[in-house]
Amino acid sequence: MDAFFASVEQRDRPELRGKPVLVGGSPQGRGVVAAASYESRVFGCRSAMPMRTAVRLCPQAEIVRPRFSRYREVSAQIMSIFRDVSPLVEPLSVDEAFIDISHRVEAGSRPAELAQWIRQRVREATELTVSCGVATSKSVAKIASDQNKPDGLTVVAPGDEAAFLAPLPISDLWGVGPKTADRLRNAGIETIGDLAQRPLPWLVDRFGSRGEFFWQLARGIDDRALSQDRQTKSISSETTFAEDLGDEARLRSIVKDQASTVARRLVEQGFRTRTVQLKLRLSDFTTFTRQRTLASPTQAAGAIEQTALSLLEEQLSPSRRFRLVGVGVAGLEHQGLAAQLSLFDESGRSALAPPESTSRKARQRVVDEAVKELNQKYGGDIVHFGPTSTSEEAR
């Protein structure tokens, strides 16, 4: 994500848009900049810089205290979009992740199109921009993603890795911090290309095994797989509302949709669940989770939906309004190496198909809401039902 915390603040608070914004601690104390908006970077502000220094560089900057819970919410939203593309996602931080798309590419998807789709979905869902790097390895993809920020897309074609890396400053290389960068520069290595040309023993002499790692990375050699050691323990789908929501019918329908999303992920990742959870956050930010254990493990959408709905039912009351609802499953059991084969070929339901929000139910919900609002506003019966003549194709 681009200037993630600062962009979230600018999105949530329109008065900050177009202005230099520094998210972080107080300039009086020893606060540090957690994120600097692109407007403030013009003045030399950077993240991780002492706030005091940043304010000296850009005295007109708006200083905003970080709201980490908010960033985590947005982060969950983004990661869930990533998982729509591939179940193999390795989050690197709250706003950064590796996505292994090799199986999609083998099935005929074009990497650049997948990246564009991700960028578009993130923009639609969060109004934030994301920069993507597409490459055959983790380190090159990471460096590529930093090249065209903000809102950029860089594709490094297979075979071009070393040529792409060569002109870049040595500090861009994975694992090279400021101190290592200084040592390398003192030895006459300014670019990644310079490093690639040094003999391997020279590097190993000075940097040990890290030297060999750098040498390989500099030549575009990196066969590390996505780290899957963080085993999936739970799967969830959450929605934070722009305005607190009390309408029971809408809450039910949102919970239903979330349950079906969770069930789909279970099937895709080959899990079954024993525990269904419902997470709720009230207007006053009280957050709690209710859960129920099933008699036998399942991945059936119907069972998850019914359980989630009955948990919701217990929490509904006319006076209660919700900031967030989410459906999750825990106590996952893997099916082992087994998968239900599909009747239709994959092209029939590619991830590039219209996103779920345009599903029939979701559209119906929008109509129901509009009808209700109009009737409330103008009284009684201003809107009537008529015979329908919508067509999927005409839409």
Add this chain to the structure above:
Amino acid sequence: MRIQTSQAALQHGLGVVARAVAARHSLDQLRHVHLEADDDGVRLTATDTEIAMICSIDAVVSEPGAITIPHRFINDLVSALSSSEITIDVADNSLVAQIRASDANESSINGMSPTTYPNIPGIGDGDWIKIVARDLRDALRHVVFAAATDDGRPVLTGVHFRFDGDKMTLAAADGFRLAVYDMNVATELSERLEITVPARALTELERLLTDDDAAVEMYIHADRTYVRFHVRAVQMTAQLIQGNYPSYDQLIPSEYQTRAILPGSVLQGGVRSAAVFARESSGIIRLIFSGESDDQSITLTARAEELGNHRGRVDAAIEGENSRIAYNVRYLQDVLQVASGPAVSEIAMETSGPSNPGVFRVVGRDNYVHVLMPMFVQWEDA
């Protein structure tokens, strides 16, 4: 409005339309029942906008009129009344229904103006098809369960109807399985016609159908946006699902490597035992077909992680190569449930290897085919 009816008739009518009431909807009208009295008699209507049910009830109309009242409320009231005669009065320009029972119970229920009630599309240009109730019920029983329940691909939540001459073909698929049923109808259409009806509507229709020769009239509106079924005193209208239904004919394998024939009830019994284990964990049931001359059988195995294992064997006539396949036990039980009814003697199971679609047929009936995708599993000795 003033009508007189019996408690039994009213309770029956409210019960029929209850299936179309959107009891939890945020719009009041959809939780209501619409009462209408005119020269044609008394009709109760309920709709959740996806389907609508209209039920005519026996009643004497002294004064025509209409009102909509909360369904749950009147339904609970009428069920509680023990008297046989019920009078419903709505004074002109009033939105209150006065309900008098012959045993001196008297209630009033506040309603809403009937003009705010959703319009149920009527009859106009379109096609009429006449079907025997028993045949339609049988057809629905064979296909509706295979339709998708999540709306990832909306057309798959429906059952596809194809009319060609006097032949009607019903098909449903959810991405893992496909059920196709052919039947003849009493009406011959002049041209080919294809529609997709929500599976949910057909589940409701199935409840209304009796196991007899009664005629069911199916009306498909000319603009192909809705369908209506007339079953005795009940009319059910459903919005059609728009969009192209996948061309499924090509998904039905025309050849097989192995075919097993056995009584449906025998296979069902074998699967039931294995299911006890399969359901506890991964839902996988493995079928191993042996076609040796001295051992023609299917071995069924299932494993419940940490709980135990099961192995069962049923005799079957096997044609073709030895082979094996794994299915999700739920899908397997679904198809056996319909394909091994009392009228069925034997079923045929066809496979073409562990990763290719399996086919289920009823021996002696070529009008039903069920295609089921296997589970991809590791076979221990492979």
